[in-house]
Amino acid sequence: MMDADLSPLVLLGGGPDGWGPALLAAAMLTLAVAAAAMAIGTVLGAALTAALMSRRRWLARAAATYGLILRGVPELLVVLLLYFGAPGLLASVAALMGSPAPGSPPAFLTGCLAIGLVSAAYQAEVFRGGLLAVPPGQIEAAIAAGMGPFTRLRRIIAPQVLHRVLPPLGNIWQFNLKDSALVSITGLAELMRVSLVAAGSTRRPFLFFAAAMVLYLVLTSASSALFRLVETRGQRWAGGR
């Protein structure tokens, strides 16, 4: 029997002809790529922010250049560069040194890194904006009260920055989720890739792309609801919204 004759319920279900479990697993992998990219982006983004605001001019300039490049090129290009470009370069180097060429890099890690590198560039801007929005007078009051740098960060700066960066970080998270689709080009079985394969092998593209759409929407709306919940909890002092 041709797949094209099967009902959508069978195709999306859990039976032998059904793609349901594969799609759900793929959605989980998408979530994992986005979460790992977000984490990489936060750590690297925080470091970039420190560099951007450093008094060492060369360091600030290097961080600004990083942001300019990573925000200024298509993310697909970053994925391609890391997954195909970098190994190619390594292979030529290896050939020069007479060692065997390295294999393909792991798709999951490369994908997370690519999305994470771009995410870091955006997160660094968000953190910088959050830091600059802390009134200097309040930091002075903390200094005058005898608070050392760590106490100031913990008690005065971090709570205010956190409150200000949560909404824009929620946006970046949503972009990460959607951008993870670009990693499908490496063959990683995330949601985009699996729905492409399913659409191709069953010749029912509309059904599977619609299913992918629904799954992406579930991921984005559930996580933005979660972000809103956290935001409203810390909002009373700033006047609510």
Place this chain on the structure above:
Amino acid sequence: MTEVLRARGITKSFGGRAVLRGIDLDAQAGDVVSILGGSGSGKSTFLRCLNLLELPDAGRIEIAGTTAPLDHDRKGRPRIADPRALNALRAKTAMVFQNFNLWSHMSVLDNVIAAPVHVHGQPRGEAIERAHGLLDKVGMTGFAQHWPRQLSGGQQQRVAIARALATDPDLMLFDEPTSALDPERVREVLDLMRALAAEGRTMLIVTHEMAFARDVSSRVVHVRDGVIESMGPPDAMFGAGASPAFRAFLAH
């Protein structure tokens, strides 16, 4: 009498412009010293040098027996020799700012207990009990759970004064505490400061409130062009013995 402040030869330049050109000032326990002067005279900079919010280029500062850990790097720029000693020095002082600078993400109560708990290691319960007493004292009973943004300027400044009192500082520094207030709010803050002076707090006050300086101070200091042009008890400074320069400033 106990000496609370001894400042000697304080100088400070910003980008080649000398703002302080050698200031000496002492204060004994219970002194209320008003620092007057035109804008740009260096009076606020001097105050900010005492708790090292600004690092003086040269000079020596001692507060309640602790010497400011000042040092110079190889290029001769001022620097902190010992960060711990610095925080110890700052912990002996408290500052009240022109713009209040309450921490906006903390309730009134949390503002008052922050330094006692997080700098001085006082148990939270004790700090809260003391904070309620201080809020009563500054006339802010019942506002403990308010946010700073819910308060008027005068109320915010009174909370800032409670915050400053919370660590029982040896020396209180007031940097134009009424300059950002609506005229009808100035009085509530000045009355509170008058009460603090009456109970023997050692206070250095940079202000434009001449009548207040005259009534409350034990000493009035006139700063001009980065030096102390004249100083003395208010009777002398506002009386016949005043220096011509101070008279000109008052007439201004």
